[in-house]
Amino acid sequence: xxxxxxxxSLYWIGRYxxxxxxxxxxxxxxxxxxxxxxxxxxxxxxxxxxAVGDPEMAKAKTPYEAAxxxxxxxxxxxxxxxxxxxxxxxxxxxxxQITTETWERLNLxxxxxxxxxxxxxxxxGSQQFLHDTIADLHLFKGAGDATMSHGEGWSFLLLGVYxxxxxxxxxxxxxxxxxxxxxxxxxxxFALTSVLRMGCAxxxxxxxxxxxxxxxxxxxxxxxxxxxxxxIRFCTHQIETHLAAIIRHSGMAGSVGPxxxxxxxxxxxxxxxxxxxxAQGASPFLKTVLDECSAIHRSLYDxxxxxxxxxxxxx
Amino acid sequence: xxxxxDEPTVDVGRPARPYDEMTSSDERxxxxxxxxxxxxxxxxxxxxxxxxxxxxxxFLLQGITFTVYGAESSTERIIxxxxxxxxxxxxxxxxxxxxxxxxxxxxxxxxxxxxxxxxILMDGVVPRELVLQAPSYxxxxxxxxxxxxxxxxxxxxxxxxxxxxxxxxxEDNLRVPSGVSYMLxxxxxxxxxxxxxxxxxxxxxxDRYPDLLLTTLKSMAxxxxxxxxVAVLTPGVYNSAYYExxxxxxxxxxxxxxxxxxxxxxxxxxMRTTTGLRRIDVIYRRVDDDFIDPLTFRRDSSLGAAGLFxxxxxxxxxxxxxxxxxxxxxxxxxxxVPEIIRYYLNEDAILPNIETFLCREPAQLSHVLANLDxxxxxAVGASGGYGMLVGxxxxxxxxxxxxxxxxxxxxxxxxxxxxxxxTAPCLIDSAVEPRHVDxxxxxxxxxxxxxxxxxxxxxxxxxxxxxxxxxxGGGSKDTWVLSDTKGKSR
Numbered sequence: 111x112x113x114x115x116x117x118x119s120l121y122w123i124g125r126y127x128x129x130x131x132x133x134x135x136x137x138x139x140x141x142x143x144x145x146x147x148x149x150x151x152x153x154x155x156x157x158x159x160x161a162v163g164d165p166e167m168a169k170a171k172t173p174y175e176a177a178x179x180x181x182x183x184x185x186x187x188x189x190x191x192x193x194x195x196x197x198x199x200x201x202x203x204x205x206x207q208i209t210t211e212t213w214e215r216l217n218l219x220x221x222x223x224x225x226x227x228x229x230x231x232x233x234x235g236s237q238q239f240l241h242d243t244i245a246d247l248h249l250f251k252g253a254g255d256a257t258m259s260h261g262e263g264w265s266f267l268l269l270g271v272y273x274x275x276x277x278x279x280x281x282x283x284x285x286x287x288x289x290x291x292x293x294x295x296x297x298x299x300f301a302l303t304s305v306l307r308m309g310c311a312x313x314x315x316x317x318x319x320x321x322x323x324x325x326x327x328x329x330x331x332x333x334x335x336x337x338x339x340x341x342i343r344f345c346t347h348q349i350e351t352h353l354a355a356i357i358r359h360s361g362m363a364g365s366v367g368p369x370x371x372x373x374x375x376x377x378x379x380x381x382x383x384x385x386x387x388x389a390q391g392a393s394p395f396l397k398t399v400l401d402e403c404s405a406i407h408r409s410l411y412d413x414x415x416x417x418x419x420x421x422x423x424x425x
Numbered sequence: 426x427x428x429x430x431d432e433p434t435v436d437v438g439r440p441a442r443p444y445d446e447m448t449s450s451d452e453r454x455x456x457x458x459x460x461x462x463x464x465x466x467x468x469x470x471x472x473x474x475x476x477x478x479x480x481x482x483x484f485l486l487q488g489i490t491f492t493v494y495g496a497e498s499s500t501e502r503i504i505x506x507x508x509x510x511x512x513x514x515x516x517x518x519x520x521x522x523x524x525x526x527x528x529x530x531x532x533x534x535x536x537x538x539x540x541x542x543x544x545i546l547m548d549g550v551v552p553r554e555l556v557l558q559a560p561s562y563x564x565x566x567x568x569x570x571x572x573x574x575x576x577x578x579x580x581x582x583x584x585x586x587x588x589x590x591x592x593x594x595x596e597d598n599l600r601v602p603s604g605v606s607y608m609l610x611x612x613x614x615x616x617x618x619x620x621x622x623x624x625x626x627x628x629x630x631x632d633r634y635p636d637l638l639l640t641t642l643k644s645m646a647x648x649x650x651x652x653x654x655v656a657v658l659t660p661g662v663y664n665s666a667y668y669e670x671x672x673x674x675x676x677x678x679x680x681x682x683x684x685x686x687x688x689x690x691x692x693x694x695x696m697r698t699t700t701g702l703r704r705i706d707v708i709y710r711r712v713d714d715d716f717i718d719p720l721t722f723r724r725d726s727s728l729g730a731a732g733l734f735x736x737x738x739x740x741x742x743x744x745x746x747x748x749x750x751x752x753x754x755x756x757x758x759x760x761x762v763p764e765i766i767r768y769y770l771n772e773d774a775i776l777p778n779i780e781t782f783l784c785r786e787p788a789q790l791s792h793v794l795a796n797l798d799x800x801x802x803x804a805v806g807a808s809g810g811y812g813m814l815v816g817x818x819x820x821x822x823x824x825x826x827x828x829x830x831x832x833x834x835x836x837x838x839x840x841x842x843x844x845x846x847x848t849a850p851c852l853i854d855s856a857v858e859p860r861h862v863d864x865x866x867x868x869x870x871x872x873x874x875x876x877x878x879x880x881x882x883x884x885x886x887x888x889x890x891x892x893x894x895x896x897x898g899g900g901s902k903d904t905w906v907l908s909d910t911k912g913k914s915r
Contacts, residue, residue, distance in 0.1 A: 202488065203661075360699055
């Protein structure tokens with residue numbers, strides 16, 4: 111049993127920390143790539159900016175300025191600062207539901223980003239700053255995993271993480287591989303390596319496909335790999351698992367919608383293959399994935415958070 | 426039995442030298458402070474400052490903060506905390522404990538009486554209009570059944586130590602007293618800062634407070650629900666005491682709800698959960714009377730739940746503390762508490778009051794007006810250190826302003842002689858210096874009354890200041906209550 115408002119907050123903590131982590135990584139890869147002045151570096155910067163999808167950021171003159179704004183701009187709701195602040199604000203509202211160990215990790219990140227000296231530390235070593243933030247976000251998730259009960263609340267939190275991750279990876283892949291963008295296919299070795307870095311996938315990819323950078327393999331790995339935690343398939347499996355756990359806790363089996371949607375999406379990824387995907391086109395395929403993620407989000411709200419009261423009044 | 430209050434006797438002329446918690450008047454360290462004093466002698470100013478910093482860091486990391494809202498942005502600050510514990514020996518605590526239990530028993534009986542038969546008013550012990558015209562008196566509570574007649578389930582009384590060394594009650598807080606999370610957090614911190622001294626001192630444990638609070642709250646519904654569902658009602662994350670609300674809910678293991686989580690249906694209170702509506706039996710509300718139910722009290726409130734009070738009236742939910750308890754901690758009613766204790770318990774008050782002049786009485790008013798520079802004058806309805814005049818620290822203009830206000834509405838004011846609060850050693854800029862302190866212990870009342878052996882010691886951090894309120898530059902520190910079997914089992 112858990113307050114609907116609390117479930118909502120835990121879910122959004124999950125979404126916001128995942129978003130913050132992803133944005134840190136996009137920024138980090140972009141800054142690293144643009145240390146070189148090459149055509150490939152420009153391509154990586156364009157991919158990163160498009161994947162962030164923040165119109166504010168597009169106004170920046172240099173990749174560094176863009177990264178600084180993405181990290182610390184308080185007025186921009188899509189910035190890493192805002193994501194961390196939202197996650198922490200939600201955590202504060204459910205402070206009784208998360209363990210002290212977990213709270214401390216998140217609060218620490220927030221205090222550092224909120225520090226008056228934050229801009230200076232970013233300027234002193236932007237990649238160190240981003241790297242530390244990512245590492246601390248991992249500590250946050252680890253502390254939660256190690257100390258929180260893996261019950262209903264935990265499932266709501268992870269549902270937020272994996273829905274957000276599926277959507278973020280989906281958007282990144284659409285930027286790189288989508289036919290609808292009417293752009294030259296990305297074939298440059300450096301750019302492809304950078305794309306894998308943006309998905310935190312380089313090392314796991316190398317172990318499966320070796321250093322051969324094939325766009326097809328990269329799309330396959332980030333979409334259909336069974337074991338890699340940032341592949342869309344892996345995410346959809348987690349979404350289905352945590353939804354099933356929530357439904358089991360609620361004793362509402364058979365009467366809710368989101369599990370049906372999640373099961374269908376998982377099956378789509380589990381039984382899909384590259385030939386089919388390529389025949390259909392990457393863009394339509396990714397669009398379906400993103401649409402179905404949004405549908406699961408809405409359905410989750412209808413079932414557990416913003417349900418109509420009339421249906422639930424005691425007889 | 427009625428009080429004769431028209432002959433002021435107190436000599437307000439000479440402020441006595443304050444009592445110091447650590448050092449006696451012949452400059453010797455009191456026995457119960459010896460171990461701490463010895464430990465302090467081994468620490469350099471830098472080491473002390475380092476420990477102070479560690480403690481502040483601990484509070485910040487835990488999120489034990491309040492938010493200061495500015496025009497552009499908001500900042501979070503910790504309430505200043507001092508690392509040096511205030512120490513109370515066993516015999517002194519025994520007296521405080523007995524006094525607090527006696528006082529709350531009498532005040533609960535007083536509330537039960539004025540919300541039913543009003544015998545005490547008919548006997549003329551407390552003036553009728555004083556009670557019935559108090560803004561905190563709630564007509565809606567008349568003849569309403571309250572289990573165990575426990576109206577004030579959580580009470581935080583403010584005690585001060587007078588120059589004589591005797592503790593006295595300055596104020597009873599029976600509405601929604603706060604600060605208990607600071608008591609517990611200060612303890613966590615001081616165990617880290619002085620582990621050795623702590624271990625050797627035989628300090629009584631306060632860890633059971635959340636457990637006792639839950640037991641107290643459950644006892645309020647025990648006669649009609651075998652295992653009642655308890656919830657803490659908070660105004661929300663923007664309330665300055667939000668940390669405490671979440672902290673207590675977490676340590677009791679009960680949901681922390683806001684008004685928007687509650688639904689009242691057919692006089693039952695429910696909370697919206699992921700699996701539908703769940704009934705709530707006991708609400709430990711940290712929302713003021715005025716805001717708990719827009720249908721009964723303030724219409725513009727969104728912090729409570731519409732229909733909550735009717736559910737309470739119907740006996741389907743218990744609200745703790747009961748609405749209307751504020752009338753017993755009204756500053757004018759306060760003056761009558763010793764008589765209230767005598768009336769209901771036939772006992773003398775163990776903890777004395779501070780002498781209080783009611784400006785509603787013409788003779789007392791003229792005495793106060795003639796000595797405005799020596800009195801502390803307080804508005805009856807105000808709290809938090811606001812709306813008051815501290816005579817010896819005031820300007821002529823402030824005194825004139827208060828004199829006019831007193832004449833215009835005398836019933837709204839009381840006056841007390843300026844009391845030199847006791848001082849305790851505090852760490853100020855790496856040096857140990859005395860600062861004025863008070864003492865807020867927490868008393869729980871359900872099927873029985875329990876006092877947790879500890880307290881929030883509030884500190885006036887400004888040199889010479891007597892105002893300990895956190896809104897006015899006050900801080901807090903841990904309070905060690907020693908067991909009488911020193912160092913043995915806790």
